[in-house]
Amino acid sequence: MIDKQDKDNQQPLMVTIRCTVFNHERYLRECLDGFVMQKTNFRFEAIVHDDASTDGSAAIIKEYAEKYPDIIKPIYETENQYSKHDGSLGRIMREHTHGKYVAFCEGDDYWTDPLKLQKQVDALENNSECKICFGITETMTADGKPTGSFFPSSFEHIGNTITLEDFCREQFTHGQWFGHTSTFMYSKSLDDIRNQLLKTVFKDFPYGDITIVLTGFLYGKGYFIKDTMSRYRLNSGGFNTMMKKNTDKAIAVENKLILGMKAFDEYTEFKYHKHLQNRILRSECIKEYLSGGNNALVYLKPKYWKFAKMLGAKSLVLMILQTVMPGPYYFLKKKLKGH
Structure with missing residues (x-):
């Protein structure tokens, strides 16, 4: 060696x-x-x-x-x-x-x-x-x-x-x-x-x-x-960190990703269409979440259930709590940080 x-x-x-x-x-x-x-x-x-x-x-x-x-x-x-x-x-x-x-x-x-x-x-x-x-x-x-x-x-x-x-x-x-x-x-x-x-x-x-x-x-x-x-x-100031801070750019990225998936789907003669369509739907879900002001209730729509499952029960509950009861959410978050 x-x-x-x-x-x-x-x-x-x-x-x-x-x-x-x-x-x-x-x-x-x-x-x-x-x-x-x-x-x-x-x-x-x-x-x-x-x-x-x-x-x-x-x-x-x-x-x-x-x-x-x-x-x-x-x-x-x-x-x-x-x-x-x-x-x-x-x-x-x-x-x-x-x-x-x-x-x-x-x-x-x-x-x-x-x-x-x-x-x-x-x-x-x-x-x-x-x-x-x-x-x-x-x-x-x-x-x-x-x-x-x-x-x-x-x-x-x-x-x-x-x-x-x-x-x-x-x-x-x-x-x-x-x-x-x-x-x-x-x-x-x-x-x-x-x-x-x-x-x-x-x-x-x-x-x-x-x-x-x-x-x-x-x-x-x-x-x-x-x-x-x-x-x-994570969160070291790179591309993904920037995306979390800029909703408009994040939505623009999802739009580009949708176009990219569609182009790749066509290029591969739709051989992987099922998987690519799932990714396109996930981008649509993310766009709806972001454009609604990080409204986690979109994950409760039947067409997005599979993506809610990906988040996991704990993350989903916290996201919904932040959406519907932001006061208690931030209080709980602050208390948890104190321990």
């Missing part, structure tokens, strides 16, 4: 890690430590892209790049690329990706398994029909405390080899977030294909991670390793 890679190692580059960073100073060391601790029998690199951060992120990246020049390959922007919404960020990352496989981890998440890359490369090399690989992710609070929840939340019924039908059932019908981006690894050969699909079939998808997975499944199977490999930070 190669613990700290030799600068003069002439082995073929097997994995490129894509790490996007924006104002992640508070969390970034954990993320970069997760890269440099990897033990492999192959070469890998981490493209760490700082998108014009205004905190100390760039200085931390520079420190790690100087200490681990064979692994950390920095890109420093003077202008934020993500905010352009013109594909420039994706283009830059693709141009700097040279490995046979691509792995992902954003700057506020981190890997916990030092054998993550080795396990995934072995899985993909030994299962040629698989084009994408996942593991298990544990969630944590913004300050790094484990929440005790995982993605996927249940996996005993899931085998190691996953088909597009399996993914659509788990993700779109059962509402289970099948895998988190921080555990994805997929064949770089799919990069150009996904880029073209982003201009057509996937142009309305608001979540890039779904398009990564769907591209992998369109051209092969997935391999699921039942090991916890990473931690995902």
Whole structure:
């Protein structure tokens, strides 16, 4: 195993890690430590892209790049690329990706398994029909405390080899977030294909991670390793945090998701129509909930019962209590926090 890679190692580059960073100073060391601790029998690199951060992120990246020049390959922007919404960020990352496989981890998440890359490369090399690989992710609070929840939340019924039908059932019908981006690894050969699909079939998808997975499944199977490999930070100021604070944007995202699901349904000749329709209905439910001022009573409508079940009895009761009796709800919430 190669613990700290030799600068003069002439082995073929097997994995490129894509790490996007924006104002992640508070969390970034954990993320970069997760890269440099990897033990492999192959070469890998981490493209760490700082998108014009205004905190100390760039200085931390520079420190790690100087200490681990064979692994950390920095890109420093003077202008934020993500905010352009013109594909420039994706283009830059693709141009700097040279490995046979691509792995992902954003700057506020981190890997916990030092054998993550080795396990995934072995899985993909030994299962040629698989084009994408996942593991298990544990969630944590913004300050790094484990929440005790995982993605996927249940996996005993899931085998190691996953088909597009399996993914659509788990993700779109059962509402289970099948895998988190921080555990994805997929064949770089799919990069150009996904880029073209982003201009057509996937142009309305608001979540890039779904398009990564769907591209992998369109051209092969997935391999699921039942090991916890990473931690995902909740409410750390990213896209999903922003969505919770802006109702109009959240509704706009659901509208885009509906369009994306319909386009993908047509592209796959309606083979997964049942699952995609379930996801469209869930988006309609979320839109109705948000547009009604977070009115949880919408979940009592018969057509939305399946989504109420996904929330769980405790969450649903609390949401309804907040809707119909906000005074007692906030009193109870305050009392519970006091203990």
